Amino acid sequence: xxxVIFHDQPPAPQINLTRADVACFVGLVRILPGATVPATLxxxxxxxxxxxxxxASLTNVPILIENYSQFTALxxxxxxxxxxxxxxxxxxVRSFFAQGGRRCYVVRIDDPVTSTDDQPVSTTNSQTIxxxxxxxxxxxxxxxxxxxxxxxGVGCLSALQDVSFLITPDLPVLCASQPAGAVGQIPSAxxxxxxxxxxxxxxxxxxxxxxxxxxxxxxxVNDYATWAGAVASIVNYLAEGSARYEPHLREIQFVTSMPLxxxxxxxxxxxxxxxxxxxxxxxxxxxxxLPESVLDDEGASAGNISSAFLQLAYPWxxxxxxxxxxxSLEPPEGALTGILARNALTRGTFxxxxxxxxxxxxxxxxxxxxxxTQNSAAPLAWDNTSPQTKALIERIxxxxxxxxxxxxxxxxxxxxxESYRFAPVNRLxxxxxxxxxTMGETAIFESNGPALWGRVQRFLQTLMTRLWNLxxxxxxxxxxxxxxxxxxxxxxxxxxxxxxxxxxxxxxxASLIETITVNLxxxxxxxxxxxxxxxxxEAS
Numbered sequence: 001x002x003x004v005i006f007h008d009q010p011p012a013p014q015i016n017l018t019r020a021d022v023a024c025f026v027g028l029v030r031i032l033p034g035a036t037v038p039a040t041l042x043x044x045x046x047x048x049x050x051x052x053x054x055x056a057s058l059t060n061v062p063i064l065i066e067n068y069s070q071f072t073a074l075x076x077x078x079x080x081x082x083x084x085x086x087x088x089x090x091x092x093v094r095s096f097f098a099q100g101g102r103r104c105y106v107v108r109i110d111d112p113v114t115s116t117d118d119q120p121v122s123t124t125n126s127q128t129i130x131x132x133x134x135x136x137x138x139x140x141x142x143x144x145x146x147x148x149x150x151x152x153g154v155g156c157l158s159a160l161q162d163v164s165f166l167i168t169p170d171l172p173v174l175c176a177s178q179p180a181g182a183v184g185q186i187p188s189a190x191x192x193x194x195x196x197x198x199x200x201x202x203x204x205x206x207x208x209x210x211x212x213x214x215x216x217x218x219x220x221v222n223d224y225a226t227w228a229g230a231v232a233s234i235v236n237y238l239a240e241g242s243a244r245y246e247p248h249l250r251e252i253q254f255v256t257s258m259p260l261x262x263x264x265x266x267x268x269x270x271x272x273x274x275x276x277x278x279x280x281x282x283x284x285x286x287x288x289x290l291p292e293s294v295l296d297d298e299g300a301s302a303g304n305i306s307s308a309f310l311q312l313a314y315p316w317x318x319x320x321x322x323x324x325x326x327x328s329l330e331p332p333e334g335a336l337t338g339i340l341a342r343n344a345l346t347r348g349t350f351x352x353x354x355x356x357x358x359x360x361x362x363x364x365x366x367x368x369x370x371x372x373t374q375n376s377a378a379p380l381a382w383d384n385t386s387p388q389t390k391a392l393i394e395r396i397x398x399x400x401x402x403x404x405x406x407x408x409x410x411x412x413x414x415x416x417x418e419s420y421r422f423a424p425v426n427r428l429x430x431x432x433x434x435x436x437x438t439m440g441e442t443a444i445f446e447s448n449g450p451a452l453w454g455r456v457q458r459f460l461q462t463l464m465t466r467l468w469n470l471x472x473x474x475x476x477x478x479x480x481x482x483x484x485x486x487x488x489x490x491x492x493x494x495x496x497x498x499x500x501x502x503x504x505x506x507x508x509x510a511s512l513i514e515t516i517t518v519n520l521x522x523x524x525x526x527x528x529x530x531x532x533x534x535x536x537x538e539a540s
Contacts, residue, residue, distance in 0.1 A: 013044050013064050015162050017438050020349040020431055021341035023096060023104040024062065024163045024252075025334075026137060026154050027089040027170040028112040030076035031058050037074075048159045049148040060152045062105040062160055068097045071106065079324035085212035086113040087324060088169035092334025094321055096167075098360050099338025102345065105163065107156045109136045113173050115214070134174040138230060139237040154234055161248045164349070164430065165255050165337045168234070172259035172331065175227040176217035216316070216327040218262040227259055228289040231305045238309045247437060250309075251430040253413075253423070255340070257331035258314040258396055260366075261285065282314075286395055292382050292416040308413045308420035311336075312396045318363035329365055336397060339408055340427075350428035350472040350509075353411045361406045364399055368392065373400045373409055382417050397423070425509045428472055432505060435463050440501075448501050450487075456503050457486040464507060474508040482507035490519075 037045070037055050041064055045055050055061055058074065065071050071093050078087030089106070096104060110133050117129040127135075137153045144150045151158060157166065219227060231254075238249045261282055290306045313332040322330040335358060343353040372392040380394060392398055393410045400409040411423045420426045439459050446452050464482040467473055475481030486503035495502055506517045 013041065017162050018435060019103070019162055019344075020164050020427065020434075021102060021344040022162050023101060023165040023167055023337050023341060024107065024157060024160060025089055025093055025096075025104060025167045025169070026107040026109065026156065027168055028110050028133060029087070029089040029106070029108050030080075030082060030111050031108065032074060032076060035074045037061070037063065038070075049146075049151075050159075051148065054148065059108055059110075060156060062107050062156050064103070065093070065106055066103050068094055075106070075108070083324065084112065084114045085214065085324065085326040086170075086173055088112070088173065088331055091319075091322060091325055091330050092167060092169040092337075095317075095319060095330065095334035095360070096338040096341070098319075098321075099335050099358060100342025100345070100356070101338040102341065105156075105160060107153070109133065109153050113170070118178060130174050133170075134230060137168060137170065137174065138233050154237060157238075157249060157252065163248075163252055164344075164427075165253050165340060166234070166238070167255055167333050167337055169257070169331050169333060171227060171230055171256060172219065173217040175223050175230065175259070176219050176262075177223050212326050214326055216260060216325070216329040219259045220262045223262070224259070224285050224289065228305050231256065231310065235305060235307045235309050239307065248434070251434050251437075252309075253311055253340075253426065253430070254309055255311045255313065255333045255337050257316065257333045258282070258285070258312045260316060260329075282392065283389065286392070290395060290414055290416070292390075306414050306416040308415040308426045310414040311412070311423055312414055314392065314396045314398055315364045315366055315368060317361050317399065318365065320360045320362070327365075332399060335361060335399075336408065340411075340423075344427075348470055348472065349431060350424050350467070350470075352422075352424050354408050356408065357404070358399070358406055358408060361399070364401070364406065368398070368400065373398060375410075380418065394421075422509075428467070428509055431467075432463065432507075436460065436503070436505075448496065448499055452501065453486045456501065457484055460484045460486070460503055460505055464505065467507075471510055474510045480508075 035058065037058065042052075042055060044064075045061060046052070050061055063074065071077070071090070075090060076082065076087065077094065078090040089108075089112070093104065093106065113130060113133070117133070119129060121127050121129055121132050140150055140152045140155045142150055143155050143158070145158070148159070154166065154168070157163060234254055238252055238254060289304065290312075291304055293304070293306065313336040315332070316329040317332050317335055318328050319330055319335070322328045336353075339353050339356045339358060340349070343349065343351060343356050347355065374391060375393055376391065380390065393412075395412065395414065397411055398409045399406060401407075402409070412421050413423050413426055415421045415426075420429075436459075439456070443452060443455065461484050464473070464484060465478055468475070468478055468481045473481035483506045484503065486501070490502045490504050491500065502519060504517065504519055
């Protein structure tokens with residue numbers, strides 16, 4: 001042997017499965033010319049099952065981003081000559097880091113929407129380009145665990161076990177149809193002689209700003225039905241579709257914006273009095289697609305997206321960088337997720353993010369009346385047969401004006417009940433499940449008996465005690481705050497015969513007067529499942 005040659009192996013990304021602040025953006029963004037995946041990520045992506053050709057395409061591959069400059073080194077930040085004002089992923093990633101986010105993944109599926117995307121894909125396929133992009137964004141029905149080529153769009157979450165938030169900023173623009181205009185309306189040109197008035201001395205070169213003729217995406221009644229169906233497919237993917245093979249998906253919160261309703265001019269409305277495409281009030285959208293009926297399976301149907309896995313944000317924002325978008329309006333999920341991430345890093349994800357002061361937001365659209373931004377003083381009743389009209393702040397995470405400026409007024413999920421309506425409670429359950437899953441993976445091959453049961457119970461007791469010390473649980477003592485059981489009483493003979501270990505954790509979150517029961521199951525096959533139920537019980 002004549003010599004020894006050392007090749008430096010780039011360090012793999014440090015993946016911390018206990019983090020509660022990592023986001024994943026899935027959507028439309030342009031690749032910069034000559035951009036390549038950083039060398040530090042390629043071996044890690046190979047270990048996940050991605051082929052080199054798929055990695056080189058920067059498409060349907062999760063790219064780890066830890067600051068906004070890393071994003072702009074690979075992707076177009078928007079506002080370029082190729083932009084059409086629809087760079088929503090780029091805007092939301094920027095807002096995520098501006099609000100205090102520290103780590104996210106970006107999964108590119110295609111280029112942003114253009115003015116020609118309402119045309120058919122080809123002469124032989126009547127499907128429009130926007131419909132094709134929406135299909136690519138949603139979970140792949142032919143998903144296969146052993147084939148990374150089938151991991152497309154939201155399905156890429158299957159390879160990421162440290163993600164806490166999913167964001168899809170392009171859903172509104174992909175579901176929006178062209179607004180109907182009034183017939184026979186011809187714009188009139190100004191008349192009269194031109195007049196020039198000298199207003200300044202010297203030669204001034206004003207900065208150039210791009211403007212776009214199209215309005216921001218607004219949805220009609222039928223468009224909202226399409227949007228709700230897309231949201232339901234993602235919620236079901238997180239809640240049910242992969243609960244056995246990827247239990248970590250149940251620990252992910254889907255954060256998305258409530259789309260703007262289509263606002264037709266008076267002439268168009270008068271000419272189409274019976275059209276189903278006419279706009280509707282935002283409360284009509286909530287009543288139609290977020291009914292006040294608690295779902296038994298925590299999932300969602302095409303017409304019902306009321307689920308604890310979903311967190312809606314509204315209204316849309318004007319930020320210091322949203323001028324590159326249509327109407328300078330930015331979907332609020334990027335800023336909301338950044339606030340949730342900063343809250344997790346500084347205060348704990350189980351606390352309300354309304355205490356975090358937003359940055360770089362200077363206006364909102366639309367401006368909501370005061371009654372929509374005030375919580376009800378009386379306890380809310382959740383009766384789908386005769387529901388009371390609830391303020392938007394009760395069902396949607398709202399941004400609004402406050403004495404100190406624009407603030408996040410509510411931090412709630414779309415769940416139609418008190419058990420999981422408060423988003424901090426849902427995130428607390430995710431923290432417990434994530435920690436238990438991580439611990440369970442270390443004991444997967446141990447003998448299922450009293451020794452293991454005692455070890456699991458001690459771990460969960462230590463975990464819950466720490467959460468109680470952090471004021472995440474209610475109760476003056478640990479006995480009042482929670483209870484943990486993992487013994488023969490929590491398992492049937494069938495569970496034991498099939499190698500399942502089940503631990504039961506009952507606790508009272510600090511912000512509720514209800515008791516949450518979490519059943520954690522560990523199987524000898526290496527898979528785990530989490531069954532979470534909430535039982536109403538008054539606090540003593």
